[in-house]
Amino acid sequence: MAKLSSIVDTETASTCITEMCSGSHLFKVIGYSLNKGIGQGKCISSDTFTVGGYDWIIGYYPDYRGVFKSSDSEYLSFVVSHRSEDAQVRGNITLTMLNQTGGTSLRCSTVAEKCSTNKNNPVYFDKFIKREQLEASEYLKNQRRSQVGASPGTCLGLFSEICDPVTVIICKRLKTTKRIPAVQPSNLPQQLICLLEQGYGKDVSFNVSGLTFDAHRCVLAARSPVFMAQFFGPVKGNVNESIEIKDMEPSIFKSMLHFIYFDSVPELEEEKDNKDESIALAQHLLVAADRYGLERLKQLCELKMYEFTDANNVATTLTLAVQHNCSELKAACIEFIKQSDVFADVLQSEGFEHMIKSCPMILEELRKKKKDGS
Known part of the structure; x- marks a missing residue:
């Protein structure tokens, strides 16, 4: 037997997508002096914002983020990270502190080729500015109101009124697809019905109130334990003779044969205008199903009878x-x-x-x- 790989052709395709985008976020910190002394490693976070299809957040550490030296608490630190799952992002993140009076701004940038971040590996700006340098500068206005602006791969305005965006490479993603040919649905029931209707290979006949129905012993025996015993049991009858079916209407026997070959009864499933006809059909088919051990057909008839x-x-x-x-x-x-x-x-x-x-x-x-x- 040939292997599946030699019979079914498969094709795979990969696409590398590099996107460039920019964005900005204004993070306002009200009351700078009140945040002093909250403790090393304690963070004030911005709301989540979106750039390049990813969610981002800024963390502000008034007393430095580390716990190494007591002198480190003299610094302000920042961290930028994205919150999206299953994503790698590469780009340039610039942290900018703008002069309140329009003077020279203080900037700190990452390098686009080296900056790579994921949810568990954020970008840190340690010792961004010394506290005494900030408080002596014009970056604060009355030491009452502070603003931080940021965007991953863009600019991050700190203690400013505005934030100017910078265009960068924001992400690199790999999409992989695997294509395989569609498998056709099974048409075995249709083929069996064709076999029944055209009579190929028929080897048994039934006489039902003068009407003859031809069928296949193997199919009937596989579906019905009664037919199995009748055709292949120790007391099997002469299958060369036509089998007479008593106490059953030809239309009911025909519907039962259709179920044996196709596993459905269209006359039972379709909606009828006459409710009495539907329930009469279900009642007669229930008797036939019980007679030949067709449990699924029996359950379908029960359901239809209960419905009406x-x-x-x-x-x-x-x-x-x-x-x-x-x-x-x-x-x-x-x-x-x-x-x-x-x-x-x-x-x-x-x-x-x-x-x-x-x-x-x-x-x-x-x-x-x-x-x-x-």
């Missing part, structure tokens, strides 16, 4: 449920009949008298359940 249950037909449905061991359908019918506004109508229905004659014990069970209210 009303006061006029519930007695007949209950009778069939008892006779053919449909425990769930039986329980559902009993619950339906127990309703006070239904019980009187059920007593007057045509199927009630037949139910009493066919299943006399069911009336006593109904009375007991109605009395107990259970």
Whole structure:
């Protein structure tokens, strides 16, 4: 047998995407002097902002972010990191402190070729400015209001009124796709139906009220334990002769054959204008399914009968449920009949008298359940 790789052609494709974008964010810190002394390693964070399709955040450390030397607390530190999952970002991040009076700005930049960050590896600006240098400069205005602006790969305005964006390379991503040919859906049921309708290889015939139906023993036996015993069991009959089917309408046998080959019954599944026709078909197919051990067909019929249950037909449905061991359908019918506004109508229905004659014990069970209210 040939290997799958020699039969099915596969194709893979990879795309490398490098994007360039820019952005900015204004981070306001109100009350600079009040943040002094909060402790080394303690951070004040900006709101999350978006640049290049990624979420970013700025961290401001009034007393330095490290815990190494006491003299380090004389510095202000910053950190920039993105918060998006599963992403690598490369770019240039510039931290800028603008002079409140329009003078020279203080800048600190990373190098685009070297700056690479992910969620767990942010970019740090340690010892960005010494506290005494900041407080003696014009970067503060009345030491009451401070503003920080930032964008990954752009500029970061610190203690400023504005922030000018800078264009940078923001990310590099790799997208990989794998293409394989689509697998066609199975058409086995259609092929079996074609085999049934055209009669190729037929080896058994059924006579149903004068109508002949040809079929295949192997297919019937595979689907029905009754047919398996009939065709291949120790007491199998003469399969060369036409098998007569009694007590079944030709239309019901045809629908059952269709289910055996196709695993569905269109007449049962389609919506009919006449509800009585639908439930009559389900009732007759239920008997046929139980007769030949077709459990799935039996369940489909139970579902259809339950769907159309009303006061006029519930007695007949209950009778069939008892006779053919449909425990769930039986329980559902009993619950339906127990309703006070239904019980009187059920007593007057045509199927009630037949139910009493066919299943006399069911009336006593109904009375007991109605009395107990259970």
